[in-house]
Amino acid sequence: MTTATICTIGDEILIGQIVDTNSSMIAKALESIGVQVVEMVSTSDSAEEIESTLNRCSSKSNVVIITGGLGPTKDDITKTTIARLTGARSYINNDEQFAVNSRILAARGIEMSAINRDQSKVPDTCKVIVNKVGTAPCMEFQLNGALMFSMPGVPFETETALPQILASIQEHFNLATICHRTICTFGIAESTLSDMIEDWENNLPDNMHLAYLPNSILGVRLRISIYGTNKEDGEKAIDLQIEKLKDIIGDAIYGYGEDSLQKVLGDILLERNATVATAESCTGGKIAELFTSIAGASRYYWGSVVSYDNSVKINTLKVRASTIDTYGAVSSQTVEEMAEGVRKLLGTDYAVATSGIAGPGGGSAEKPAGTVWVGVSGKNFTVSKMFRFSGRRDININRFASHALNFLRLSILADK
Secondary structure, three states: OOEEEEEEEOHHHHOOOOOOOHHHHHHHHHHHOOOEEEEEEEEOOOHHHHHHHHHHHHHHOOEEEEEOOOOOOOOOOHHHHHHHHOOOOOEEEOHHHHHHHHHHHHHHOOOOOHHHHHHOEEEOOOEEEOOOOOOOOEEEEEEOOEEEEEEOOOHHHHHHHHHHHHHHHHHHOOOOEEEEEEEEEOOOOHHHHHHHOHHHHHOOOOOEEEEEEEEOOOEEEEEEEEEEEOHHHHHHHHHHHHHHHHHHHHHHEEEEOOOOHHHHHHHHHHHHOOOEEEEEOOOOOHHHHHHHOOOOHHHOEEEEEEOOOHHHHHHOOOOOHHHHHHHOOOOHHHHHHHHHHHHHHHOOOEEEEEEEOOOOOOOOOOOOOOEEEEEEEEOOEEEEEEEEOOOOHHHHHHHHHHHHHHHHHHHHHHOO
16 A cells, blocks of 8 residues: 655644645545555754654655745745755756746736745756746655655645646556545444444454544544455445445434535435425524525525524414413423424424523523523424533534434434
8 A cells, every 4th residue: 555644844834823724635635546644744944853754754655745845935944955855966947937937926016036036946856846826846856765745835836736746646656446435423422333333343344444533513424444446346345334334323324425414404305395494592593504504505495583582482483472481491392382483484394493501601400501402393293302412602502503403304304
């Protein structure tokens, strides 16, 4: 298996001034051609640190990809450091990169300076990959037997150069296929899920690996990876294991890959030619925001009533005042009447409603902060369920909304 290390250079990453998006972009690209990323590392703008890091990375990986430190200022020392590390004797001007730089600077109304000219000069130990959208060329080196690439840190410049980098890697290595599939689950805690699927996991083929990718708000994703096979056979083998997994956890699987609950719900509603509305108290419109984040949601999502005050529940959603007086606003009875009310008000096939206590205050011994009731109403049913969490207000609201979407999904699937 061909392995790779991704190295980002720059103090601005280490102090959190900018977010490193390059590494994830590069990793996805490498995986797509069958290169396994074994490490991601960030290092400071220090020649000693850069040398130490690159020596170590090139000794353990077949491919090293570096981003950052190629700008025209004195703190950008990646090129000079790699030149010294690879034993360069001189710098050579690359005419093609110089022409690109001249065009870019002219378009910006900037006169070519000595610093700008130096950017098109490269160590004599490298092969140049011209940067067509920036002034710092990409460079390909050999170090400790590894193929090493130095790329600009600007994300769109990295993205533009990636196809040429991938092509060079494919020329140098006989790459195996890596097949991945991510399974999105909801409603089962990671430890419980692990216990439920332990026998299934233990009986996976030797060349298949399972990884748990938990998210406290959005559930647990399971990534199945298979190595050393062709794409067709790999995908068939993964499909077989997913079918076995479905027999164990069933509707806890809501989607695959980058699927979101709101996207999957939209697909279900479109398939049924059905519509939905929302009535929100404690979530304050968060569920509506999630629905409308999907392009084309207007085909199935009609709208929302944010009934934060009880007067809106009573006057707009037609929740009976006696229901709130008897059971409270945070109750099964109230949330069911909210769901029925908004469904009838907006004329939809389904509706989901929330009423709860996001915190940090407002709770009681019986209904502590973090308690939410979710109600779902269809033309032939109305159901509700309580969920209880502990956490910050913003986290609780996100949890309330995601569990409401999942409860709606399960309720619609059960509506035959």
